[in-house]
Amino acid sequence: MDLLRFITAGSVDDGKSTLIGRLLYDSKSIMIDQLEAIEKQSKNKEQGEIDLALLTDGLRAEREQGITIDVAYKYFSTPKRKFIIADAPGHIQYTRNMVTGASTADLAIILIDARNGVVEQTRRHSIIASLLNIPHVVVAINKMDLVDYSQDVYNNIVIDYAEVAKSLGLKDVTYIPISAMFGDNIVEKSPKLSWYEGTSLLNFLESVEVDKDINLTDPRFPVQYVIRPQTEELHDYRGYAGKVISGIYRTGDAITVLPSGHTSTIKSIEHNGKEVEEVFAPQSAILHLEDDIDISRGDIIVKSDNLPKLTQELDVVLCWMDNKPLVTGNKYLLQINSRLVRSVVKEIEYKLDVNTLQKTDATSATLNDVIKVKIKTASPIPYDSYSELRENGGAILIDETSHVTVGACMIQ
Amino acid sequence: MSKYSLDYLDHLESEAIHIFREVAGQFERPALLFSGGKDSITLVQLALKAFRPGKFPFPLVHIDTGHNFPEALEYRDQLAKTLGEKLIVRNVEDTIKAKHLTEPKGKFASRNALQTYTLLDTIEEFKFDACIGGARRDEEKARAKERIFSVRDEFGQWDPKLQRPELWNTYNGRITKGENVRVFPISNWTELDVWNYIRREKIELPSIYFSHEREVIDHEGQLVAVSDFIKLDDTDKVLRKKVRYRTVGDMTCTAAVESHASNIDDIISEITATKTSERGETRIDDKVSEAAMEDRKKNGYF
Numbered sequence A: 001m002d003l004l005r006f007i008t009a010g011s012v013d014d015g016k017s018t019l020i021g022r023l024l025y026d027s028k029s030i031m032i033d034q035l036e037a038i039e040k041q042s043k044n045k046e047q048g049e050i051d052l053a054l055l056t057d058g059l060r061a062e063r064e065q066g067i068t069i070d071v072a073y074k075y076f077s078t079p080k081r082k083f084i085i086a087d088a089p090g091h092i093q094y095t096r097n098m099v100t101g102a103s104t105a106d107l108a109i110i111l112i113d114a115r116n117g118v119v120e121q122t123r124r125h126s127i128i129a130s131l132l133n134i135p136h137v138v139v140a141i142n143k144m145d146l147v148d149y150s151q152d153v154y155n156n157i158v159i160d161y162a163e164v165a166k167s168l169g170l171k172d173v174t175y176i177p178i179s180a181m182f183g184d185n186i187v188e189k190s191p192k193l194s195w196y197e198g199t200s201l202l203n204f205l206e207s208v209e210v211d212k213d214i215n216l217t218d219p220r221f222p223v224q225y226v227i228r229p230q231t232e233e234l235h236d237y238r239g240y241a242g243k244v245i246s247g248i249y250r251t252g253d254a255i256t257v258l259p260s261g262h263t264s265t266i267k268s269i270e271h272n273g274k275e276v277e278e279v280f281a282p283q284s285a286i287l288h289l290e291d292d293i294d295i296s297r298g299d300i301i302v303k304s305d306n307l308p309k310l311t312q313e314l315d316v317v318l319c320w321m322d323n324k325p326l327v328t329g330n331k332y333l334l335q336i337n338s339r340l341v342r343s344v345v346k347e348i349e350y351k352l353d354v355n356t357l358q359k360t361d362a363t364s365a366t367l368n369d370v371i372k373v374k375i376k377t378a379s380p381i382p383y384d385s386y387s388e389l390r391e392n393g394g395a396i397l398i399d400e401t402s403h404v405t406v407g408a409c410m411i412q
Numbered sequence B: 001m002s003k004y005s006l007d008y009l010d011h012l013e014s015e016a017i018h019i020f021r022e023v024a025g026q027f028e029r030p031a032l033l034f035s036g037g038k039d040s041i042t043l044v045q046l047a048l049k050a051f052r053p054g055k056f057p058f059p060l061v062h063i064d065t066g067h068n069f070p071e072a073l074e075y076r077d078q079l080a081k082t083l084g085e086k087l088i089v090r091n092v093e094d095t096i097k098a099k100h101l102t103e104p105k106g107k108f109a110s111r112n113a114l115q116t117y118t119l120l121d122t123i124e125e126f127k128f129d130a131c132i133g134g135a136r137r138d139e140e141k142a143r144a145k146e147r148i149f150s151v152r153d154e155f156g157q158w159d160p161k162l163q164r165p166e167l168w169n170t171y172n173g174r175i176t177k178g179e180n181v182r183v184f185p186i187s188n189w190t191e192l193d194v195w196n197y198i199r200r201e202k203i204e205l206p207s208i209y210f211s212h213e214r215e216v217i218d219h220e221g222q223l224v225a226v227s228d229f230i231k232l233d234d235t236d237k238v239l240r241k242k243v244r245y246r247t248v249g250d251m252t253c254t255a256a257v258e259s260h261a262s263n264i265d266d267i268i269s270e271i272t273a274t275k276t277s278e279r280g281e282t283r284i285d286d287k288v289s290e291a292a293m294e295d296r297k298k299n300g301y302f
């Protein structure tokens, strides 16, 4: 059985948490005791209804305020597939938490309240989905019950959103009218939306193809840890432990270690304690090389006929995630996979206006800004452009004094 | 399916191994918190895959409440011996004495909350900078919110409203002296995933996970083992029942389930069919308040 990771996004109160509650409820993935607990807590019990959002809003502060603050992860499976859901907050203040959930998603469901249509936060989350290069996007037009299940309302929102999708270059976009509260088009197709020709949301989630999103052509193996038992019988054992983040490695492959540039050949490969002929993404493995060369954590082993770029000057689209502003000239640690280097933000080229999607001049950035910057690193970084290989094109910035993660970098 | 597609268990396994190696690569003094339950046993199996033929770059640490199932302790000692890895045990009993803590009272007087004191002392004693734990996000609604690398301040506290962003599979383990990170490699596993993995990997478990006969009392629908640690009332009827445990915690706060499942296939069928969550069915301590887990975590709990 395969695995689909998806996120729900969109503006405050558009119904993200309710949708997840509904998916879990209708697919019978909620246990009795959990249901009893939220039944007890549901405040609007007028129609004897339960507040499905309480299933994911697990923090006390969230329940008190009726909003989502941080991502909740939920799990369910159907006979076809296993799902990991990230329920993101819609509130602008918590956008960085949405970015956290979105960064590992194969698919984003962007909810739109049918009464309000496309709003600023819809655009902001769509920008993030596009920057993070989430392979598939579903636009779920929710609360159709509140607009009499009107096809016109739906059509107009589709037209509006299509423009956003076009300017952002979102590729695979699917539109579905739903009511999360009443379960229309969630698991089963709803007779109230009979004019809609597509499938139900769950049906779509079960069938969207994700296997081919894994890159098997550009081999990248960041070294996380060197295994050296130094016992008598394993005196010369030296294994490079890491995860194949993309591509395939086979014994006998000619490899290059970056940034040093040393070359060698793969002598053997261990996977789960056994010697194997090949390993592929996203397997964890141990590589052994023919030659004794200096390799440590932070280095990347690649195939010599397929090299990533290697520079100290990076063009980066950056989501700023700290309460303190970013000012040109600030120094940060930059972490890309296992590699950690000092860096400085040299210049801010532009800031993206979330509403108009226009590039505007800027010299600083504040929480949740999306900006384009030039970053200089203290030593060379082997990387791929994020849009081509997200596994080796995403980096984080860390504040050297507070140690907090302050920026998400998509290297161009 | 192509030759290069992976089953979901392989995805989860590789993710967990990657997390283990990040801990080894980023921290100077990590520890693996080992309870003797199936989740921490799964962690050990994953650690073997991450580091063998090398040694674990961390000791196993058990915070012993003194209320454990003897079967779990036996398993723990045997496992450490077979693995040839270092095991550190620290006792809640000692903390209670040294710090003059007050033992909780009542019928199921649980030392669950007192564990936190011993845990924090142990972290300080060994200057642990990362503690690997077997918590899963599907267990409980506050856990569903926690990062894989979860930073705790010098009092061990979790601040759910101020978690660091955590992007892709890039984990930021940088901390200030005194802080520590709790790391959860099987965050994304469900209870069923763990059981399926145990079956696939043929991992041995303590005997109490399988059906056996035991003296229990029925406490508000939950079956609690009769032991020296709980006080029976006159009205309690001691029953002999065929039971197994779905989780292994303290004898005072873990309930058994009635079951004839004596092998792993039967257990998996029962869990697949069950309508009650793991914690709901087996934990006596979570019912105290709606936010019991969130509060304990804020105070430094696992």
Ligand SMILES: Nc1nc2c(ncn2[C@@H]2O[C@H](COP(=O)(O)OP(=O)(O)OP(=O)(O)O)[C@@H](O)[C@H]2O)c(=O)[nH]1
Residues within 6 Å of the ligand: A010, A011, A012, A013, A014, A015, A016, A017, A018, A019, A053, A066, A067, A068, A069, A088, A089, A090, A091, A142, A143, A144, A145, A146, A178, A179, A180, A181, A182
């Ligand atoms: N009528 C109707 N109400 C809905 C529907 N979906 C959600 N709601 C209601 O809209 C309100 C907000 O729902 P939530 O699910 O909490 O919204 P959210 O998008 O998760 O909000 P944040 O996470 O705080 O951004 C709640 O009162 C829901 O009951 C729907 O399909 N129809």
Ligand SMILES: [Mg+2]
Residues within 6 Å of the ligand: A016, A017, A018, A053, A067, A068, A087, A088, A089, A090
């Ligand atoms: Mg929500």
